[in-house]
Amino acid sequence: MKRSPGRGGLLSALVGTVVLALMLFPVYWMVNASLQPAGNTLGGGWFPLHPDFSGYATALRDQGHNLVTSLVVALGSAALSLALAAPAAHALARFRLRGTNVVLLGILTTQTVPSIVVANALYGAYNDLGLLNSHLGLVLADSTAGVPFAIVILHSFMRGIPEEIIEAARVDGAGRLRVFRSVVLPLSRNALITAGVFTFLFAWSDFLFALTLTTTDTVRPITLGVYRYLGAHTNQWNAVMATTVLASLPAAVLLVVAQRHVTSAATGAAVK
Amino acid sequence: MRSRPRPATDPVPVRHGERWARWLFIAPAAAYLLLFFGYPVVENVVMSFQRYTVTTFYTGDAPFVGLRNYAAILSSSRFPRTLLTTAVFTVGSVLGQFAVGLALALFFRRRFPLGGVLRSLLLLPWLLPLVASGTTWKWMLDPDTGVVNAVLRGLHLSSSGVPWLTGTSQALLSVVLVNVWVGVPFNTAILYGGLQDIPPHLYEAAKLDGAGSLASFRHITWPLLRPVVSVVLVLGAVYTVKVLDIILVVTGGGPADATGTIATQSYELSFRQFDFGRGAAMGNLLIVLSLVFAVLYLRADRRARTV
């Protein structure tokens, strides 16, 4: 709690850096492996002294369209999650409807439902409805992670918006929809970004729905692309790892760009 | 507009139609949740009483078989093993994540240069797609060519290397380790948040009373952190018991079924053997387990509050 870092502070910084380096070593190793030359070396050096980008060339050639698929699905899921969650969170935070607690409890209960159970049932329904192997099908399924999360995050934020602000707008004659659109949403910008970032990442990282709700490679997210790569391309580990790096990129970028939102959500998500 | 007495719960007068309009805010999300959580759960229960085979796909016939799917699962010679693996995986992961997470949270509580940056960079493993981390770990843990064994050999800690992915108990340890690695950042972040909520003056008072750091941990930190701890542990258990991605990528459930959990079994039954009935029954067991954790949590929570 001292202002200036004493010797203890520097030591802590050093220890912290070492601990972090250990924790992030796999990430380093992933990048390192992706920069090794192609071929059957299987081993690779400790440092990418002569970085070789052929792994990325192969990865982009084989998996480029899978990256696009992931992007489309993740953006779609983020948009759908926010569109469903924002009005619901607003209503739960503001209207004090009878049954609010039941709805909130229901949302928490969804967290105990395993994805495999959802996939098991959706497979049949999707098959009947022609939603297997479709972007829409994946967007809908992937949002099972995003919607409850976004409701919880937005709800806890919107509850904190002072009643007076809403009241003032109401007095000015704004209808419920207007209040929501022109007052609540702009005020909730930060919470919306946080929820958006995470719902995007949830859908981007999805593996199980991609695995179970697609049967061809026409609509194949990058996570499934990596998984299928594993069995078929062991002699091209650099390409496999390059794909892994590409698949990890959004998470890393968002952590840097939206650091504040990510950190706040990580602490806020569980301690509601 | 005929004014009516204001209901205590709502500051603005409410007309009947408007109450409807309010529900419209919730309706889309509620419909979605019912369709994508309610329907699957109910459908799974129905499916678990039916017999699905490859032929079902063409004919659509899935005759009602009562409890036979459950009987088949529970009496299978694999089942005790699967249950034990699930328990070891869940308990090992949750405790591992918690222990490391708490240590890191306590460490980061001291303010030091770079502390904030390091703390947010630490979140990276949690944010990466599980398939990406799993693939990397699989590559690192390869018994012949992986970097982990290379280091162990280099340090003369093991001459032949550890069969991380080819030994049965080692493979289970491996998936637990990977899952701990993935979960530590989340645990650290939440526990760190919990620690921040403990008023600093308590520590100062304890210091004045001559309490060492161990004593102040025992008498201040731990009791005040208890509610957060139970949240972390229960959430951890609920999320871990259904983990599938890591196991499928790192070990595929093997070798010799050593890392097969209820979740991977459910996947295997439905989507590899196309026996959706048994897959559903297995999935329902998973829900029951999750609910048990949830109930334990509620009871622990109530006890924590009354104490």
Added chain:
Amino acid sequence: MTSPARSSARRIAALLTGILLLVPAATGCGHNAGSGAAGGEVTAITALDYYTDESEHTQWGDLLTACGRTVGVRVEQTSVPGASLIPKVLQQASSRTLPDLLMLDNPDLQQIARTGALTPLDGYGIDADGFAQGIVSAGTYQGRVYGLAPNVSTVALIYNKDMLAEAGVAVPRTWDELKAAAAALTRPGRYGMAVDANATFEGTWQFLPFLWSNGGDERQLDTPQAAQALQLWVDLVKSGSMSKSVLNWTQADVHDQFVAGRTAMMINGPWRIPALEKDANLHWGVAPVPVPRLGQSPVTPLGGEVWAVPQNPSKARQEKAARVLSCLNSPSNMLTLAQEHHTVPSRTSVAAQHAEENPSTAAFARSVAAARARTSELGTEWPKAATGIYTAIQSALTGEQTPEEALSHAQQTATGH
């Protein structure tokens, strides 16, 4: 809680169907395979296979096109990865969007035929006369032929000539020779031998030559013959001549280990030959899978893909598809395919001719003559036995169980449900 749950379930289901029925129409997902209505002139048919590898896809595409031309239709070929084929076929079976012409891995044919989704070929005047017995039995369900394969294959021992020469080791012919050779070929960073002992049907497939050549049988797995075969693999791993990672390797992984010089010998199939030929520095040879005792001939599993004609409301399309199937299986096309893919024609007379012309892959040709279909004895019950076998392999190689224990367990799996 039962009645409200059920009624809400019905409501939810109704809602789901209501909302989502609009979706396929909106996105145009509900695709109509091929062209031509049930009654009209058939100008195009669809075909589905798992030849996703670029060169294979083209070769098969060309052949399908050529055969289509002889019967006056365009063949629209779709290829999905091997692991996705059965899920895809099942999905199509339930949505009634099966292709007109379907390729299946031969041990899967009976399973699919049992669902009722395929049509018997005798209805189109196609018979299996002159085909090798193994492949006919794989294509037959309840006495009728549903699928025919133009060419077949099996596994053999592929070895690195330079490594054998350097170690002064002769190509092993028996199990004892195999163990000795593998040990002599093992170096730091290199194993003598590699197989696929994966917990999948692929692992089973690679073990079958050892099981069958020793007189083992999938109908009775808990026999000394089966245990001896499994013991051979256990010994190879225990002695360090074979990596314990074989537990996780696919056939593709085994191939990669071989190409990378990390194993001197491997079990693999002729479909690897094009990739092996790409590496000019790699000198490899093919020999039959080693047998228990000198003088025996190996009994290997029959590989190969059969073509079938699925159920379809349009008789005209089925007729066209059947004629294309017949063309694929003509003697001349068999020869072409065998040349291109280093496989063996499935008509015995054509196979003999092919063997004379291609001595380099004669090891495969000889083995194929004696090859056995995986489904020939158990039919649609085969997957259970196959599951039992790979489970036993895994248990034995990890040391969880002795081969005897593992196999008696496998027998329970095979006969259980």
